[in-house]
Amino acid sequence: MWWENERGTVVVLVAAALTFLLGLAALVVDGGGLLLARERLANAVDAAALAGVQFLPGDPSGAVQTALDYARLNGADPTRVAAEVEPDGRTLTVRASQPVPFFLARVLGLEKGEVKARAKARVGAPEAVFGVVPLGIPDQPLVFGRLYVLKVGGGAGQQGNFGALALGGRGAKVYESNLAQGYQGWLKIGDVVETEPGNMSGPTVCGIEARIRGHESCTWNRHDPGCPRLVIVPVYRPTALAGRDEVEIVGFAAFFIEKVAGRGNECCVTGYFLEHLTQAGRGMNGRDYGLRTAKLIE
Numbered sequence: 606m607w608w609e610n611e612r613g614t615v616v617v618l619v620a621a622a623l624t625f626l627l628g629l630a631a632l633v634v635d636g637g638g639l640l641l642a643r644e645r646l647a648n649a650v651d652a653a654a655l656a657g658v659q660f661l662p663g664d665p666s667g668a669v670q671t672a673l674d675y676a677r678l679n680g681a682d683p684t685r686v687a688a689e690v691e692p693d694g695r696t697l698t699v700r701a702s703q704p705v706p707f708f709l710a711r712v713l714g715l716e717k718g719e720v721k722a723r724a725k726a727r728v729g730a731p732e733a734v735f736g737v738v739p740l741g742i743p744d745q746p747l748v749f750g751r752l753y754v755l756k757v758g759g760g761a762g763q764q765g766n767f768g769a770l771a772l773g774g775r776g777a778k779v780y781e782s783n784l785a786q787g788y789q790g791w792l793k794i795g796d797v798v799e800t801e802p803g804n805m806s807g808p809t810v811c812g813i814e815a816r817i818r819g820h821e822s823c824t825w826n827r828h829d830p831g832c833p834r835l836v837i838v839p840v841y842r843p844t845a846l847a848g849r850d851e852v853e854i855v856g857f858a859a860f861f862i863e864k865v866a867g868r869g870n871e872c873c874v875t876g877y878f879l880e881h882l883t884q885a886g887r888g889m890n891g892r893d894y895g896l897r898t899a900k901l902i903e
Contacts, residue, residue, distance in 0.1 A: 642705045646703050649722070652679050653681075653686070654672060656671050658728045659728065661690065661694060669689065669690065695728050697726050697727075698725045699723065700722070702721045703719065703720050705719065726901050728899040729888075729899075730894065730896060732886075732889070732890060733888055734791070734837055734883065738784055738787060738788070739770040739771070739780055740756055740770065741770045741840070741841045741854075742839075743844075744841065750877060750879075751877065755862075755875065755876050756873055758873040767805075769805060770799070770800055772788040775799070777808040781809075784811075785816060787836070794854055798839070798852060814865065817864070817865075824861075825876075828861065838857070840854070840857060842855050855892060863876055878895065880895040881896055883898055884898070886898035
């Protein structure tokens with residue numbers, strides 16, 4: 606009869622409506638689950654890439670293993686993670702995937718979905734650095750772990766220059782503040798800065814001792830990343846200096862302050878040359894003196 610036909614039509618419409626509503630619910634619930642899983646996986650591979658790239662360019666295998674370890678620690682399935690160093694030796698790519706079980710979508714015959722994530726990090730020498738100390742060294746071959754004189758004593762200077770730079774102003778007070786706290790500004794490759802002539806024994810001792818005080822147990826090969834004895838100095842183009850002169854910055858290098866020795870005209874500062882990854886750098890295409898910065902590029 607006609608009402609039976611109408612009843613059948615209503616049943617079909619209700620079933621269609623329920624299917625549609627279930628599909629919408631599945632889209633919200635299971636789709637949201639996919640987005641959340643994708644975000645977590647992306648965070649895991651980002652952290653893995655940044656952790657691993659710190660070992661480049663010197664230790665590619667260490668970079669890969671560290672990336673895999675960090676991905677696992679951040680919840681990624683180790684059987685679904687891959688890491689590789691790019692041919693340039695300075696870029697690390699991490700890829701991962703993860704199955705995501707569905708809940709409401711199972712009624713529609715969909716058991717699970719899959720999310721994928723990729724991160725690429727690169728390490729390079731900074732083109733600009735914030736917070737350097739006012740001690741410059743001429744461009745020269747540098748050996749990691751070797752002790753260098755960063756500020757020479759009397760008799761070893763060059764026409765009144767002993768290795769000090771005038772950053773942000775002239776004079777002993779500015780120089781001492783920059784030694785103790787770092788120059789509160791950016792320097793970049795190509796900048797021309799003034800030298801700070803004179804031995805300035807007192808400001809040198811006070812500035813360096815402020816960095817060493819409380820960190821006497823640190824050594825050049827065993828120290829906290831934030832140890833103030835770890836400093837960044839400008840590397841300048843070698844030139845004959847006379848009095849207050851100018852030098853051109855060609856790069857930046859990291860040193861661990863060993864000590865300040867001597868008094869009066871014999872005051873000198875020594876430090877060990879280190880490889881170091883800094884967060885106070887900009888750019889990645891500077892000359893490589895062992896000081897590097899890393900960032901995600903993809």
